Amino acid sequence: MDNYRIAVCDDSKEHVEIIYNMINLIKEKHNLNLILYTFTSSKELVAHHERQNFDIIFLDMEMPEQNGIETGLIIRSFSTDTKIIYVTAHSGYAYESYMVKVEDYLLKPIDYSKLEQNILLCCDSLKKKKDRKFLDIKDVSRNFQRIFIDNIICLERHRDRKIHIKCIYKKTIIVNETISNLEKHLADYKNIVKANQSVLINLNNVRKITKNIITFCDDSTVKISEGRLAIVKKEFHNTL
Incomplete structure (x- = not known):
């Protein structure tokens, strides 16, 4: 129930x-x-x-x-x-x-x-x-967070080794997790793809890709690694 x-x-x-x-x-x-x-x-x-x-x-x-x-x-x-x-x-x-x-x-x-x-x-x-996809996770303060995946812009590992989940509406949730674990957890959600070893992106919230730079709907940017460039571009064009 x-x-x-x-x-x-x-x-x-x-x-x-x-x-x-x-x-x-x-x-x-x-x-x-x-x-x-x-x-x-x-x-x-x-x-x-x-x-x-x-x-x-x-x-x-x-x-x-x-x-x-x-x-x-x-x-x-x-x-x-x-x-x-x-x-x-x-x-x-x-x-x-x-x-x-x-x-x-x-x-x-x-x-x-x-x-x-x-x-x-x-x-x-x-x-x-509830049939829509949610990411249920605890943040660094041990508070439960239910994040609607379509609202996620990207998940990025920072220098503090924590994952910063940036969402639309200018909200960022910080969690003690790894990119690899989150990638497995979100494997069924086809629009979440890896841009580089430290970043997962939501293609739904990508505005454009210029060369190896992704620009999101909030105008923030990340780089795509050389080995992921062709895959990310192909997946992005499949969403258009």
């Missing part, structure tokens, strides 16, 4: 508890494997999301230190797959929430059937996305 990490964030402990208890009832009713987290601070939510990567977030729109729109935009800057559902006492945030690309609104007081419908729809959508 798939696990889904759900976060509930509201500056009111009472509202957090109400939603938390409802989700637990839905969890038992539908035999869902839901792992629940609660927050009363939007900044704390963001900090934990960077480490935990929540699947679904129920986010209060009116928060004192950082409102729901500001928080949603921060989350979207490094997480496109997380399902965000706003919880609010007002319904006048349509344009702002469009920018965050939220799933839905839940108006207070929370309607149980509406909450149930949202959770079931989100879990169904997430289950379908």
Whole structure:
């Protein structure tokens, strides 16, 4: 059974508890494997999301230190797959929430059937996305990271002998691994190829190859070794 990490964030402990208890009832009713987290601070939510990567977030729109729109935009800057559902006492945030690309609104007081419908729809959508390729790994701080492979630009061994996994949205995850182990782990993903002994690249995020220089979608570059040049160019042209 798939696990889904759900976060509930509201500056009111009472509202957090109400939603938390409802989700637990839905969890038992539908035999869902839901792992629940609660927050009363939007900044704390963001900090934990960077480490935990929540699947679904129920986010209060009116928060004192950082409102729901500001928080949603921060989350979207490094997480496109997380399902965000706003919880609010007002319904006048349509344009702002469009920018965050939220799933839905839940108006207070929370309607149980509406909450149930949202959770079931989100879990169904997430289950379908599980079929896409992810790299599950722990970073140097021992935090679990689930990386959507299409978001990876390259995996590069640095002088510190650690692997720096550079992703779109300007995010880099550092892990204690080897290029050879990661190459084996990603062997089924045909667009991940070796550029040289220290770098694996994602051809999906290559913008161009000029001579022996790869330019990625973020304008960063790496060199292709002489022995890999013909192979990498051939594979790149196969993706066009």
